[in-house]
Amino acid sequence: MRLLIGIPCHNEGGSIEKVLAELRSCGVPHDTLVVDDGSKDDTARRARPLSKVAVLSINLGIGGAVQTAIRYAHRHDYDLFVQLDGDGQHPPDQVRVLLDQYLRAPASILVGSRFCDVQSFRSTRLRRIGITVISSALRALYGIEVRDPTSGFRLFDRKAIAFFHDAYPQDFPEPISIGVAHRAGLTYREVAVTMRERQAGASSIYGFKNLKYMVRVLGYLALYRMRASA
């Protein structure tokens, strides 16, 4: 089974080498593609000796970067695609967990969840409140239960790769993609994984931006729900 690990990065020069080095010893045969999403630092230069690198000439956001990797997976006929952050939050040894769970009970999308495992780093209190609100919105609008809808650590099978390669949500893709996939008949499952605090760099969502992010996510969830009905 051919596996591609896609690593979207924006200014992750401080952590990408460590992530790629850890991936080499994760015990799972795979290829990697780092997607440099318009970084201003040396992310691409640091990643090149260890991985293929796709450099986006302008910043497209997480949705655009992940879609680039999914497109690559689709074009090169990969069986599975794993999305993994370049900031070190997703320990590469957890890729094996996702893969084992997929082989045990396949689903089109496996979401690595922080909230199924008490040992995992679970983000700040404010963000956890936000995650709860988004989960509630997904339940109300799409009829799905997702404990960790904003997790960027997920596995897609061939069906999900084919579905998303041409139409991956560009704004707030993590929660929206699960809702949209469910409406299209794809299956999903949450899997307990361990996550860490980011190893370097800074989050782009902080302070007042958290509230702004929340309002926009809820708006987009409603919008995509209307589009799905149309």
Next chain:
Amino acid sequence: MDPSPQTLVVATVSFVAYMVLLVVRVVRNRLDFNDFILLSAVCAVPAVFLYFPGFSAHVSRLAGVSYPFLLLFGAVIVAAYLFAMRIAIRLNELKQRTARLTQELALLRVELDAAQKGSDRR
């Protein structure tokens, strides 16, 4: 109340100058023809009100508006809004196309790098 001769002259000169500006831009392919039609409304609607005051009074009565100039401003605002909406739709399309092209360019470079590495090894 009919407009004075001075008003007619000033307005006519302004309308003609504005339309010439628009036509020149369309001919030089700097303005889309559909946008030209919408932007012409900014000039055409006031012209109708100015040259045909009886007609504009009649339309105002039909619309239930006391003063014809209110209808004039309303029509011009609607034309401006339609133009702004058209621009917003076009911008969104361009944004999606730009994203798609950026992705394709990045993936092509990956293929090129892989091909170059392959030929270097040989």
